[in-house]
Amino acid sequence: MNGKASSRGEQAPRGRFITFEGIDGAGKSSQIAATVELLRARGIDVEQSREPGGTPLGERLRELLLHEPMHLETEAMLMFAARREHLAARIEPALAAGRWVVCDRFSDATFAYQVGGRGLARDKFEALEAWVHPRLQPDLTLLFDLPPETAAARVASTGADPDRFERERRDFFERVRDAYLERARLAPRRIRVVDADRAPELIRADIERIVRESLLT
Ligand SMILES: Nc1ncnc2c1ncn2[C@@H]1O[C@H](COP(=O)(O)OP(=O)(O)O)[C@@H](O)[C@H]1O
Numbered sequence: 001m002n003g004k005a006s007s008r009g010e011q012a013p014r015g016r017f018i019t020f021e022g023i024d025g026a027g028k029s030s031q032i033a034a035t036v037e038l039l040r041a042r043g044i045d046v047e048q049s050r051e052p053g054g055t056p057l058g059e060r061l062r063e064l065l066l067h068e069p070m071h072l073e074t075e076a077m078l079m080f081a082a083r084r085e086h087l088a089a090r091i092e093p094a095l096a097a098g099r100w101v102v103c104d105r106f107s108d109a110t111f112a113y114q115v116g117g118r119g120l121a122r123d124k125f126e127a128l129e130a131w132v133h134p135r136l137q138p139d140l141t142l143l144f145d146l147p148p149e150t151a152a153a154r155v156a157s158t159g160a161d162p163d164r165f166e167r168e169r170r171d172f173f174e175r176v177r178d179a180y181l182e183r184a185r186l187a188p189r190r191i192r193v194v195d196a197d198r199a200p201e202l203i204r205a206d207i208e209r210i211v212r213e214s215l216l217t
């Protein structure tokens with residue numbers, strides 16, 4: 001039924017949840033737009049969102065998270081607070097109504113940035129994840145993998161003021177990258193690693209193939 005509710009009032013099949021992950025400057029933004037277009041062209045009802053953010057409260061938390069210095073555990077808890085709100089207000093209702101959700105980052109980012117990058121204790125991350133979404137995980141996660149120096153050059157070339165995360169040094173992003181790859185090894189069916197150090201057209205073709213094979217057949 002491709003996310004469209006039945007005219008006879010039958011319950012729509014649950015929507016699919018796709019997330020994009022990677023270090024800052026990996027090139028997720030334009031590929032997310034292309035993926036949303038691809039799904040809409042197939043007649044699928046899609047919502048695009050992002051974390052931290054996605055709700056009015058989540059966007060206010062995002063401002064704090066990106067710009068206000070804070071303790072590492074405060075940072076992790078605020079990421080999950082924004083996520084709790086996002087799940088309740090947008091993600092769960094959309095999936096239940098049969099709409100698909102394409103989201104820029106989810107809990108894999110907390111594992112990569114807060115556990116891998118900043119050194120948050122794993123059991124604290126696991127406790128927060130088990131509290132906020134004990135059962136739900138994305139149906140598909142596209143992990144954009146590339147060397148931190150390439151990603152940093154891309155971020156610098158945008159000319160925008162860097163936020164608190166983008167100002168981190170290369171060794172931070174090495175740890176974030178390694179943590180993402182570790183998480184991908186733990187969930188290889190869900191998390192698909194995409195070589196993001198290539199021309200956008202090649203990355204786009206890869207993503208189309210993965211989405212088609214994993215979710216559209
Ligand atoms: N495959 C690519 N090769 C070279 N530059 C890219 C590629 N993908 C994106 N960029 C550029 O890199 C910068 C960061 O991309 P963006 O999509 O904002 O990354 P992210 O959302 O992952 O932080 C932008 O200026 C974008 O135009």
Ligand SMILES: Cc1cn([C@H]2C[C@H](O)[C@@H](COP(=O)(O)OP(=O)(O)O)O2)c(=O)[nH]c1=O
Pocket residue numbers: 024025050051052079104105106107109110111113114165166
């Ligand atoms: C969702 C999430 C994001 N982040 C960080 C990663 C990014 O540096 C930042 C915002 O992500 P993002 O929206 O990808 O940034 P931009 O649009 O500037 O490319 O938040 C975490 O540290 N933990 C998390 O759980």
